[in-house]
Amino acid sequence: GINAEYGLMIPDPLNKVPIPVFYGLFVYLAITSLGEFQMWERFVLIFTEQTLYPPFHYVRRVPQKIIHCFTLLQLLQLALLCLVSFGGSAYLKMFFPFVIILLMPIREKVLPTLISERHLDALDGNH
Numbered sequence: 001g002i003n004a005e006y007g008l009m010i011p012d013p014l015n016k017v018p019i020p021v022f023y024g025l026f027v028y029l030a031i032t033s034l035g036e037f038q039m040w041e042r043f044v045l046i047f048t049e050q051t052l053y054p055p056f057h058y059v060r061r062v063p064q065k066i067i068h069c070f071t072l073l074q075l076l077q078l079a080l081l082c083l084v085s086f087g088g089s090a091y092l093k094m095f096f097p098f099v100i101i102l103l104m105p106i107r108e109k110v111l112p113t114l115i116s117e118r119h120l121d122a123l124d125g126n127h
Contacts, residue, residue, distance in 0.1 A: 042071040061122040
C-alpha cells in the first residue's frame with residue numbers, strides 16, 4: 001500500500017522531455033536500421049550499376065530485371081499502405097486492416113503469375 005502511494009507522488013520524467021526529441025529519436029532509429037532492410041537494399045540497387053552490385057544471395061540467383069520489378073511492386077504496396085494510413089480522411093484510415101489483409105493474396109496469387117516461384121523464394125530471403 002505505502003509503496004504504491006509513493007509511486008504516485010514521483011513525477012514522470014518522460015513528461016519533461018519535449019516531443020520533438022522523441023520524433024528525432026524515432027527518425028534516427030529508422031534511418032540507422034535501413035541498412036538491414038532488404039527492400040531498401042533492393043531499392044538502392046535500382047540506382048547502382050550492375051557491375052557494382054554487392055554479393056547478396058538474391059543477386060546471384062535472380063535476374064536484374066526481376067529484382068527491380070519485385071522491388072517496384074513492393075514500393076507500390078508500401079505507397080498504398082502509406083496513402084491509407086496517413087490519408088487525411090478517417091474513413092480512409094478504416095480500410096487499413098483490409099489493405100493489410102489484401103497483401104497476402106497479392107503475394108500468394110498475383111506475384112507468382114508475374115515472377116517465378118524460384119525467384120520469389122530467393123527474393124523473400126528463403127535461401
